Amino acid sequence: MSKEITSRSENYSQWYLDIVQKAGLADNSAVRGCMVIKPYGYAIWEKIKAEMDRRFKETGHVNAYFPLFIPKSFLSREAKHVEGFAKECAVVTHHRLMNDPNGDGVVVDPSAKLEEELIVRPTSETIIWNTYRDWIQSYRDLPLLINQWANIVRWEMRTRPFLRTTEFLWQEGHTAHATKEEAMEEAHKIHEVYTRVCEDVIGMPVIKGAKTENERFAGADETYTIEALMQDGRALQAGTSHFLGQNFAKAFDVKFLNQNNKEEYVWATSWGATTRLVGGLIMTHSDDSGLVLPPALAPIQVVIVPIPKPLPEIIEKAEEIEAALTAKGVSVKIDLDAKKRPGFKFAEYEMKGVPIRIGLGKRDLASGQIEVARRDTKEKNLIPSEGSIEYIVNLLDEIQNNLFKRAKKFRDDHITKVDSFDEFKEVLEGKGGFISAHWDGTVETELKIKELTKATIRCIPNDKVDEAGQCILTGKPSPYRVLFAKAY
């Protein structure tokens, strides 16, 4: 079965598409740029969602739901926002169909034209801040710490499952605060929540940093980002948390009476993470045999395969192991399909990234042993049946840790310091990855580098070091290095 997918070295992009398809994660749909998230892919997203949702609630946030549609005029209220967001959108112009007077089907009823067009939300700052105006009068109404789980539509020209689709699923937090400091603290808090989910759950190391002015969210004063590195050396923006200043409060006239009875504009943040994380997960861990899943997100953590077939004593043993593992919170599948050979099943579960496979053979059982194969390293061991439950529970932890460590080593090996533009281009086209380089701090230089190389500044890293240097393009002075990369 592994022969069915393209290898990374042959064609990385096709390798990714092959995994998405063969592991049953997503499918194309009849609507341009929109994917169908298949049950196995959705189960992974549900787990990411649950991990994020728990952390949002632990940090005092509540969920709510705002309308899918945004009146067209709202989008142009915040000047920068409209430039960044109000363009490639799905526009609802009518609210009725009618039987086609000249044929079989249905046509748009011209008499049902909307007075004002509605935009399918590309992000919800505008409709939410229009609502917050009614909810906030006094400092006693603050902070508002609200998140929503929703679908989003941005009319993308080039799409790729999970990484960039016209419709995608996400969460968007929208918070309102009485002070700048509190809003800033919130933006940082969520930046850290995203980091913990990516590293501790997805096993995907990320670099925390701030976006340059040019790469900021349209309408934000600061955008904090986490940047991951894919195996082809391209960066993936995995989540962003924005300090919005008073921009949306001013655009939607949201004021409050402070403790001194003085009227002030409200301070805001917004933050989002999307189904793109599933794409990042795939591209961080998977190999030429298929998907590799961190145990924390695997819909099936352990699969038990009878060898060569489901004999009664093997089934009995399998059910014993299943019961013991289930009691420890491990999700187990026993594959009793007698029509498929073990080798076929092995390849299938490898393709689906199941972290641990247990092979139960008659002879091994007789000698008190079971075969345990781990997906991450593909090692296979015969271990004593006695004590195997503890072994497996520990092995799941070890796999989770190993995947993160492995990805982190790859990422760390792919951060290269360069001090000239020639070197910059050489690393970019060869080794790839993040390039740590000096930049003169201007938008012009940033755009020029992008034009010449397609690389962008992924972030000004939080752990940047003060170090006087010269911009790789202009030679002008620079106080610290920033991280460049080609990105998804």
Place this chain on the structure above:
Amino acid sequence: MSKEITSRSENYSQWYLDIVQKAGLADNSAVRGCMVIKPYGYAIWEKIKAEMDRRFKETGHVNAYFPLFIPKSFLSREAKHVEGFAKECAVVTHHRLMNDPNGDGVVVDPSAKLEEELIVRPTSETIIWNTYRDWIQSYRDLPLLINQWANIVRWEMRTRPFLRTTEFLWQEGHTAHATKEEAMEEAHKIHEVYTRVCEDVIGMPVIKGAKTENERFAGADETYTIEALMQDGRALQAGTSHFLGQNFAKAFDVKFLNQNNKEEYVWATSWGATTRLVGGLIMTHSDDSGLVLPPALAPIQVVIVPIPKPLPEIIEKAEEIEAALTAKGVSVKIDLDAKKRPGFKFAEYEMKGVPIRIGLGKRDLASGQIEVARRDTKEKNLIPSEGSIEYIVNLLDEIQNNLFKRAKKFRDDHITKVDSFDEFKEVLEGKGGFISAHWDGTVETELKIKELTKATIRCIPNDKVDEAGQCILTGKPSPYRVLFAKAY
């Protein structure tokens, strides 16, 4: 605070709107017919969702996600479906906005007109069955037991929060089967899952039955429904499960090879329940003091209010109770706000429907007592502090049971047998509720009764009794009684 809401006897409809607003469940939005679900209302929906989702998974279903948009032509593939669903829809005609050449804002870019319009899903049978065609080849691919949690848009003329909104949230199950029997069994299985959630979780008694041909889902061969009764004597359809026969398989050409290697069309079901359940919950239990929540769905199950204010020894006791209850899985809030009087807080938590309120007063504590008030009956008791944890845990169960019993008694008291059309009209306009009456089985009679009285046949109940009778309108023979009511 209770004075702030209209009483049921004065204006039932306004009473409902008052509760939705004052309990903080939902708000109007800037988009016609679309509501904002506020955090407290959304927390209730999240709990309903979790209870349903768990039961779907326990019965072998998996979640997936299909596109928001449906190509216009899909809607007219299934002949009956188009009549029922393809009309009042949000239609996307363009995919880009541009700066208004004559002004400040943005306008639709006329060059970005879609070749084929996209419809915002009013239900997803068409796009899902178009996908199933690629997923189903052989009997080995069946059954497909898929559910999705999604937002839905139907352009409603008259809307009311939760009960009928242009956009709403729901789950929609779409299953595919090799045989008619299996599909029928599935439709009944979900009918029972819905019943259990309504009765055991929401505490809302329902009558199980089948819809008449006229009231069936557009494209279904059978629609099974659960019908609840609201306090104003109107019925509420709370969930439907459809046996779709081979209608959608034929419309989208979904065939499979059966075990005898013969090609057959696939059998289908679909089923949905929506945020409307929150409306049903409100109208089943609430009273003139506000919302009444069954403990199983209450975001806060127990609130502790210090009397008259949060003294240190009272806070200590409150935290002790909170810790003990939390350990038993009870959600507790301690209200330490020193700026609000206890009486104000009492009214506030009454309005929000918190099932149990504990009042902690200094003198009571000294004598080893705490005050426990239950929201359902408004009874207030001084109970010994010793053993209070068990008392409260049991009381939550008792409240859950009492709410169901009380609602069931009301419902049972409002099923009236009538044998003449005069009596029918009299009960309908006076007592209200379900009317059990004979009907001649024709669509014509059903529509005539609706036209004359606004009552519809809610269902042919599962527990109908064979009993020869005469149709109340036409006098023609009838084999059993059906249930009529005015409905939401």
